[in-house]
Amino acid sequence: MxxxxxxxxxxxxxxxxxxxxxxxxxxxxxxxxxxxxxxxxxxxxxxxxxxxxxxxxxxxxxxxxxxxxxxxxxxxxxxxxxxxxxxxxxxxxxxxxxxxxxxxxxxxxxxxxxxxxxxxxxxxxxxxxxxxxxxxxxxTSSQIGTKLRTDEQIAREVxxxxxxxQRFIRLTELLPELLDMVDRKEIAFSPAVELSYLKEEEQRLFLEAMDYSQATPSLSQAQRIKKLSQQGACTQDAMFSIMSEEKKSDMDKLTIKQDVLRKYFPKSYTPLQMQQTIIKLLEQWQKRRQRENSR
Structure with a gap:
């Protein structure tokens, strides 16, 4: 020694x-x-x-x-x-x-x-x-002993x-495009882990479903899509249907598409400038209503 x-x-x-x-x-x-x-x-x-x-x-x-x-x-x-x-x-x-x-x-x-x-x-x-x-x-050794699982050894070391x-390692099964979305926080970690179980072609179809619905998956949606994959029923239409659902978190949101608003603003305006102008106009409208109601 x-x-x-x-x-x-x-x-x-x-x-x-x-x-x-x-x-x-x-x-x-x-x-x-x-x-x-x-x-x-x-x-x-x-x-x-x-x-x-x-x-x-x-x-x-x-x-x-x-x-x-x-x-x-x-x-x-x-x-x-x-x-x-x-x-x-x-x-x-x-x-x-x-x-x-x-x-x-x-x-x-x-x-x-x-x-x-x-x-x-x-x-x-x-x-x-x-x-x-x-x-x-x-x-190179004939000794028999108790060995830690590799994932348990890594967990102790980090x-x-x-x-x-295990969940982080699952992310390496995602397509690069989906993994980039996780890095940009466009897809949350837990839904991303569920999506990592989809086959490569299913993941490509899922990207199209996200683009079609203009929505990111909730954990519940990702879990249901994973279950469809396990059942051999993960079709493009099925994913479109799930991703097009209205989430509870979206029910209180009012969304106005940019192309609807764009005609009211100069072409040089950025989305942030458009938002700031809309807020100012709403504040002016609210003050005007308050004056009218106080008469």
Whole structure:
């Protein structure tokens, strides 16, 4: 046991911080976390690097064919590229594929403002890595012990429940178009999980049903559509019928189509300007009525 601890300690002390050319570092395959050039956080990172440099080295792993693969630090690397900085401090660590996935996910998953699609893909990558790692261990060891389910292990590591991890992983079964709608909060999380059980063609038909009805699914609607799929009765007409239902939350709403209002406003007016003008006119109308009633 002491020998193993010393080996780990020696490995840590032999790690060096290298100053690597950014062009020698390739991104992590299927990296699930988005790196946006034009968001505020990216600009803050660029400004910080321009002022004081990269304070925390990125972590990379050397590749057999030369160069390095980014494991942790994609945003810092991209900020250097955008700032025109040619090199970046990096720790080169020997990692197998499974270890690299774990480190990549763990170093990003606790970030604030993670999109549902990012969390879903990260959990899926970690689960696949754990499963492959488990199979490899079984082939090289005859020991029999109590093993955690992969989803339960992920839940413990990220501080969530096994059920919630499973639900996020289900989102990876959605079409990219539907997953984007979840990120944009056009489809709520729970209905999206139910829709993930639809076959690919059924999901495409569902997109048409949403467009036809100009409505997003409630949890009840998504559950009924999922049940139709399980029964082999998830037709386009059936989905149109469900999505065209008037929801309780919509019964108190008054909707006026934009093309009805557009003729009363200049072409240059945005929907927000139209709304503000309508509110002002209604306020004036209300005051006029109050004056008339007080006479």
């Amino acid at each position: 002491q020998q193993k601890a010393n080996t780990a300690k020696d490995a840590q002390t032999t790690e060096q911080i290298l100053n690597l050319p950014v062009e020698q570092i390739r991104p992590f395959d299927n990296h699930p976390f988005q790196v946006n050039d034009d968001d505020e956080l990216m600009q803050q990172t660029i400004d910080s690097i321009m002022q004081v440099g990269v304070l925390n080295p990125v972590i990379v792993r050397p590749m057999e064919d030369g160069g390095y693969q980014m494991v942790s630090g994609h945003r810092r690397l991209r900020a250097c590229e955008l700032a025109g900085i040619a090199t970046i401090p990096a720790i080169a660590r020997e990692l197998n594929d499974y270890e690299a996935v774990h480190l990549m996910v763990d170093s990003n998953i606790q970030r604030e403002n993670i999109l549902p699609s990012e969390r879903a893909k990260a959990y899926r990558m970690k689960m696949d890595a754990l499963k492959h790692q488990g199979k490899a261990a079984e082939q 501080g969530s429940s096994r059920n919630q991890v």
